[in-house]
Amino acid sequence: MTSVAGAAGTLDEPRGRPAVIAPGERGATRIADRVVAKIAAQAAREALGPLPPEAAPPHVTVAVHHDTARVRVHLELGYPCDIGSHCTQVRRQVVERVRALVAMEVPEVAVQVERLHPARTHGVAQGRTR
Structure with missing residues (x-):
């Protein structure tokens, strides 16, 4: 032999x-969709910084196919704000963090702004008054 x-x-x-x-x-190695979703949600929170107290944290859904993740982020933002800039920051941070932590490509990050929360001032009326 x-x-x-x-x-x-x-x-x-x-x-x-x-x-x-x-x-x-x-x-x-298989990384579950929910793991990628948690990473993307944390990345969105990092990109946004502090949110209004009544705003819900970002909610993320993910579809993973092989080494590619398609991400959808649902946000609530303070008003007034630069919505486009916030969405761009969220997209960049999500792509960078998912790529760095799970080595997946993210060709698409769809950001949906669900609600705007007006800034509250102490005792001062906002908007139109009669």
């Missing part, structure tokens, strides 16, 4: 047994 030794293990030629595979080469 002839044995061939290599970095990955030993192969016994006559019996045709497979070589022992190094631990780093075995198996597969």
Whole structure:
């Protein structure tokens, strides 16, 4: 019987047994959609900074296919604000954090602003008065 030794293990030629595979080469890693969604939600919170007290935190849904994640972020923002700038910051942060932490490409981040919360001032009426 002839044995061939290599970095990955030993192969016994006559019996045709497979070589022992190094631990780093075995198996597969699957990251659940909900894990990617939690990472994206945290990234959106980081991008937005402090929100109005009555605003809900960002809600994220994700569809993962192989190494690609499509993300939808639902936000509530303070009013007045630069909505476009906030959405751009959220997109960038979500793409960067998901790519860095789970090594997935994010070709699409759809941001939906669900509600605007007007700034409250102490005892001063806002808007139109009669």
